[in-house]
Amino acid sequence: xxxxxxxxxxxxxxxxxxxxxxxxxxxxxxxxxxxxxxxxxxxxxxxxxxxxxxxxxxxxxxxxxxxxxxxxxxxxxxxxxxxxxxxxxxxxxxxxxxxxxxxxxxxxxxxxxxxxxxxxxxxxxxxxxxxxxxxxxxxxxxxxxxxxxxxxxxxxxxxxxxxxxxxxxxxxxxxxxxxxxxxxxxxxxxxxxxxxxxxxxxxxxxxxxxxxxxxxxxxxxxxxxxxxxxxxxxxxxxxxxxxxxxxxxxxxxxxxxxxxxxxxxxxxxxxxxxxxxxxxxxxxxxxxxxxxxxxxxxxxxxxxxxxxxxxxxxxxxxxxxxxxxxxxxxxxxxxxxxxxxxxxxxxxxxxxxxxxxxxxxxxxxxxxxxxxxxxxxxxxxxxxxxxxxxx
Numbered sequence: 001x002x003x004x005x006x007x008x009x010x011x012x013x014x015x016x017x018x019x020x021x022x023x024x025x026x027x028x029x030x031x032x033x034x035x036x037x038x039x040x041x042x043x044x045x046x047x048x049x050x051x052x053x054x055x056x057x058x059x060x061x062x063x064x065x066x067x068x069x070x071x072x073x074x075x076x077x078x079x080x081x082x083x084x085x086x087x088x089x090x091x092x093x094x095x096x097x098x099x100x101x102x103x104x105x106x107x108x109x110x111x112x113x114x115x116x117x118x119x120x121x122x123x124x125x126x127x128x129x130x131x132x133x134x135x136x137x138x139x140x141x142x143x144x145x146x147x148x149x150x151x152x153x154x155x156x157x158x159x160x161x162x163x164x165x166x167x168x169x170x171x172x173x174x175x176x177x178x179x180x181x182x183x184x185x186x187x188x189x190x191x192x193x194x195x196x197x198x199x200x201x202x203x204x205x206x207x208x209x210x211x212x213x214x215x216x217x218x219x220x221x222x223x224x225x226x227x228x229x230x231x232x233x234x235x236x237x238x239x240x241x242x243x244x245x246x247x248x249x250x251x252x253x254x255x256x257x258x259x260x261x262x263x264x265x266x267x268x269x270x271x272x273x274x275x276x277x278x279x280x281x282x283x284x285x286x287x288x289x290x291x292x293x294x295x296x297x298x299x300x301x302x303x304x305x306x307x308x309x310x311x312x313x314x315x316x317x318x319x320x321x322x323x324x325x326x327x328x329x330x331x332x333x334x335x336x337x338x339x340x341x342x343x344x345x346x347x348x349x350x351x352x353x354x355x356x357x358x359x360x361x362x363x364x365x366x367x368x369x370x371x372x373x374x375x376x377x378x379x380x381x382x383x384x385x386x387x388x389x390x391x
Contacts, residue, residue, distance in 0.1 A: 007118040008125070012063025015108050019059060023052040026100045033096040036089040042080070050076045051097065054133055058101055061129035062122050070136040077140030087141055094137065098130050156180055160220040160229055164190070166266030173262045180218040182231050187258035189238060190265060191217075191228035192272040194251040194279075202226040202250040213244055225276075226250075229265060232258060238287065245285050252279035255287045280387065304384045311381035314364045326364070329357040331382055338369075 015022075027048045031037045037047060053072040080090055105126050109119040159176055162168050168176055177184045193202035203219075203226055210217045210230060217230040232238055238258060245253045254276025256268035275288040315323045329347065333354065336342035340358070344351040358369060367374035 007114055008122055009063045011105075011108060011112060011114055011118070011122055012059050012061075014112065015059040015062065015104065016056070018104075019052065019055050022055055022104055023048055026051040026055065026097055029100045030093045030096050034089060034093045036085065037093055041083055041085050046079065054097060054130075055101065057133055058105075058126050058129045061125045062105065070133045073133045073136040074140035074143075077137040077142075078144040081141045081144035087138070087145075090137065090141065091134075094134050098134075101126065101130065156218055157220050160218045160227070163229060163262060163265040164220065164227055164269050166263070168263075177262060180229070182216050182218060182229065184262075186260040186262075187232045188260075188262065188265070188268070189230050189232060189241065189258050190256040190268040190272040191230060191241075191245070192254045192269070192276040193226045193228070193245075193248075194253070194276060195221075195224055195226060196249075196251050203228070203245070203248045203253070206245075206248060209248070210241070210244060213240060215241055215244070227269065227272075242285050242287060250284065252276055253285045254279060255285065257288050278387070304380070305388060308381040308384035308388075311365060311367070311377050312385060314366075318364070326357050326361045327382055327385060329354055330361055330378065331386065333358060334379060334382075 027044070030047065030051070031044075036042070050072075053070075053076070057070055057073070077090070081087075102123070105122055106119075109122060114122070156179065159168075159179055163176060174184050182188075191203075193206075195202040201221060206226075206228060207217050207219055214233060214236040215230050217228050219226060219228045221227075230241060232241065238255065242255065245255070254272045254274065256271040256275065259265075259268050271288040275286040278291065279286045312327075315326065329343065332346050333340065333343040336346060340351045340354045344354045347354065361378075362368055365378065367378055369375055369378075
């Protein structure tokens with residue numbers, strides 16, 4: 001074993017004597033084999049230094065110094081990620097370099113007449129060292145790429161917040177749209193989605209899923225709600241957006257009316273929040289203005305709850321089940337266009353049952369279903385009441 005170790009030490013030392021010369025040759029080989037390394041993205045001095053670090057690590061390993069990590073390689077990976085060099089190009093350069101190193105080890109072993117067993121041991125150590133070098137490079141690259149991604153997402157998130165708050169000057173809006181990868185002109189919509197759990201995204205992967213539909217978007221997570229800014233097109237109108245949002249797991253989603261200018265984003269956010277407050281379990285996505293009564297019911301809940309309580313005050317004197325039956329029948333009658341027969345079919349009861357319940361509602365509230373103003377008051381009270389009871 002001593003003879004083998006001595007031979008390995010000698011082989012490693014011979015190669016180390018030529019390390020500067022071989023670093024130059026290795027850099028030339030990589031530039032010749034990988035086109036990107038012939039550009040300014042990887043400076044010649046940087047490449048030469050990385051080659052010298054690689055050869056020093058490998059030749060040291062052959063000389064019985066087995067590495068467990070390579071900090072220079074990790075830093076090299078970080079630098080290349082910062083420079084924007086694709087990882088695929090780096091891996092190709094490492095493959096070219098590894099072939100070069102093996103050639104030099106094989107030639108040195110032949111020139112020194114190293115026994116076959118020693119040459120195999122040297123090859124094993126060389127490839128193990130090369131594996132450490134390559135692994136740490138890739139780890140460093142991924143660490144830097146991840147940090148850059150987090151930084152970009154934080155910057156984009158802050159920019160979305162600035163738009164939502166109306167804090168960007170008009171002169172900065174074009175740059176904001178470019179950084180958010182949004183068109184410089186609308187129509188846009190603001191999306192407000194209620195999260196089931198505080199601190200968790202309400203619409204996971206929404207940006208990617210909407211992008212696949214031709215709808216670019218940018219997002220900001222806040223306390224209990226996730227806010228988004230999306231750009232619509234003729235091929236991807238608001239209905240397509242609503243369909244996509246309906247398939248995503250959120251406790252409720254509100255969408256503003258479309259608007260043309262980014263500087264109107266803050267105003268659109270208020271509409272999206274109102275639409276969010278008007279959603280119900282059976283209608284998880286609401287677009288502002290599509291259901292005016294529902295929107296109105298959600299606009300000033302404190303005031304309108306008092307109005308609803310006045311309109312429906314007499315119903316508090318009957319059992320809760322009866323109260324719910326009267327209001328459910330009234331709501332179904334509204335959805336049926338005022339047809340008792342259609343409402344009965346939806347409720348699976350006889351039309352006379354519907355008429356009886358509606359008469360009781362009129363008697364209790366003192367409002368007639370033949371008077372438009374009375375119907376409007378009852379409808380508003382019903383919308384407010386059902387949102388309160390489903391919260």
